[in-house]
Amino acid sequence: MCAVSRRSRIDLAGADDVSDRHEALVRMLYREFGGALFGHVLHLTGNDRQWAEDVVQETLVRAWRNADRLDREPGMLRAWLYTVARRIVIDGRRSHSARPKEVDAAPLEAMPVPDGSEKSLSAMVIADALQGLSAEHREALAETYLRDRTVNEAAAVLGIPPGTVKSRVYYALRALRQQLRDGE
DSSP states (O other): OOOOOHHHHHHHHHOOSHHHHHHHHHHHHHHHHHHHHHHHHHHHTTSOHHHHHHHHHHHHHHHHHTGGGOOOOHHHHHHHHHHHHHHHHHHHHHHHHHSOOOOOSHHHHHSOOOOOHHHHHHHHHHHHHHHTSOHHHHHHHIIIIISOOOHHHHHHHHTSOHHHHHHHHHHHHHHHHHHHHHHO
């Protein structure tokens, strides 16, 4: 068991201010128990050095906060530090198990994302091709294909005979196909 040196006791007694005494206590605790505490915490954390350093630091911060209530007996100080450190590790394990696992973002970056660019490009090409048709052919296609009307319904809307609608749709599609082929 580690014994507190006389110099440490002198440092604590020589401090005038309460915060100076608390700081002196923490310095003494680190000097006397820091190495052994770190080794103990390193074992508790499964050799995770960074986590062990954080736990030792948090333990000493708690000692500083509770400096007025600590028993100055070296054996009691050591027991208090080890108990606080063990509880911090337990709390850390609990919070890690309650938190969802972190996922590597790399596979998500390689995942294909639905892209509307092909659909948009096709719509633009078709709109350009439709502009090359006569107004009558565009109207016949708009009524039958875009507004999903039957030939008879389109004929009633356009005010022309159903045979004329059929003929305009036929020639409009033919001209549209030709323009799309020529555009390639």
